[in-house]
Amino acid sequence: GAVVSQHPSRVICKSGTSVKIECRSLDFQATTMFWYRQFPKQSLMLMATSNEGSKATYEQGVEKDKFLINHASLTLSTLTVTSAHPEDSSFYICSAREGRTNQPQHFGDGTRLSIL
């Protein structure tokens, strides 16, 4: 149980393109989803927390207009990197937590984004 599916696994696109990444909880309802960014050989850096039906809470230094997050249902959250540039190239990972309290986060397999 507790499977989180992230799609696509890899994206290569030109500078200026907007890219959408989907995160789905397959067998549970995720009231909260988290988006992380991970640079090579580094830890996970939280970008934002999204609760179903409300606006995402962004961490300090993360541009909300650059990284648009939508969490319209209990099983789906999307991250859109708008007008992506080479410096946005990274490994983006989502996680989801079931609505009940004290439940751990379960992670997707990440999206490798490469902007040319």
Add this chain to the structure above:
Amino acid sequence: GENVEQHPSTLSVQEGDSAVIKCTYSDSASNYFPWYKQELGKGPQLIIDIRSNVGEKKDQRIAVTLNKTAKHFSLHITETQPEDSAVYFCAASIGGYQKVTFGIGTKLQVIP
């Protein structure tokens, strides 16, 4: 905010030996401590977690210990196998439903 320190950053052990990874946290309010294993090109997978109301938890070859007074917690892997090779992250949070703060990660290499 919470700060989680993890060491060592890299660890090499012979197959069959034990591996120990240690973490410290700063916020005494943290009460939930998950451990994740991340294989190359994959997302982190929860392998074990511990809450502050217990001092130790074991699941087959994996065990975690928690010292609330010292704000230390550790991951112990016994009888290591090559498939244990990965990056391991410790983390801390309040309640498990708030944001989780991760350690820097430990790259474990098990040498056959």
